[in-house]
Amino acid sequence: MSDLDGIVALQEANQPERGGTLSACLPPARIAGMMSEMPLIVARRDGRVAGYLMTSTREMNADVPVINAMLAAYPGTADAYVYGPICVEAEARGKGLAQAMFSELRRLVPAREGILFIRRDNPASLRAHEKMGIRQVAGFVFAGSEFVVLSCPG
Numbered sequence: 001m002s003d004l005d006g007i008v009a010l011q012e013a014n015q016p017e018r019g020g021t022l023s024a025c026l027p028p029a030r031i032a033g034m035m036s037e038m039p040l041i042v043a044r045r046d047g048r049v050a051g052y053l054m055t056s057t058r059e060m061n062a063d064v065p066v067i068n069a070m071l072a073a074y075p076g077t078a079d080a081y082v083y084g085p086i087c088v089e090a091e092a093r094g095k096g097l098a099q100a101m102f103s104e105l106r107r108l109v110p111a112r113e114g115i116l117f118i119r120r121d122n123p124a125s126l127r128a129h130e131k132m133g134i135r136q137v138a139g140f141v142f143a144g145s146e147f148v149v150l151s152c153p154g
């Protein structure tokens with residue numbers, strides 16, 4: 001919980017209106033709820049939050065239309081979790097931080113499938129996840145944008 005302010009600040013800095021590529025802007029209370037149910041991995045640099053990787057249960061996302069569209073395109077296994085959003089601060093990108101947070105997640109949640117979506121026009125994220133060995137399994141269109149669905153095997 002002591003990282004919550006830093007997570008929210010990084011999320012803010014990466015919104016589309018500030019030139020960012022995050023699809024979601026989650027309220028702090030929702031992030032806190034996610035943390036209480038599933039791991040939220042944080043990377044720190046000089047004491048501040050430089051990256052985060054959130055995860056959540058399917059049940060927590062029952063009211064999120066874009067997640068429902070993703071799971072309609074690819075349902076996955078019964079105990080699969082929802083991976084993301086993931087974000088690394090601009091100055092720290094390309095140094096393997098996303099990869100390192102993913103490795104930590106795999107250590108904490110080793111035997112469950114993770115399902116995520118990435119906008120088709122986000123090559124940095126598609127490439128970074130491809131490098132992690134996460135495979136594309138489906139695609140869908142939501143609110144006029146094209147998304148790829150990916151699965152990290154359990």
Ligand SMILES: CC(C)(COP(=O)(O)OP(=O)(O)OC[C@H]1O[C@@H](n2cnc3c(N)ncnc32)[C@H](O)[C@@H]1OP(=O)(O)O)[C@@H](O)C(=O)NCCC(=O)NCCS
Nearest residue numbers: 021086087088093094095096097098099123124125127128
């Ligand atoms: C996607 C993101 C989390 C990746 O984090 P990262 O720590 O830079 O990723 P890593 O360093 O682990 O992986 C880097 C790989 O991504 C690829 N990559 C990074 N920036 C890229 C870019 N602008 N274009 C294409 N590929 C890119 C590189 O191929 C790199 O692999 P390489 O080392 O072989 O060159 C980060 O770019 C980010 O936070 N973006 C803004 C928010 C966002 O779009 N989140 C994802 C929403 S689905």
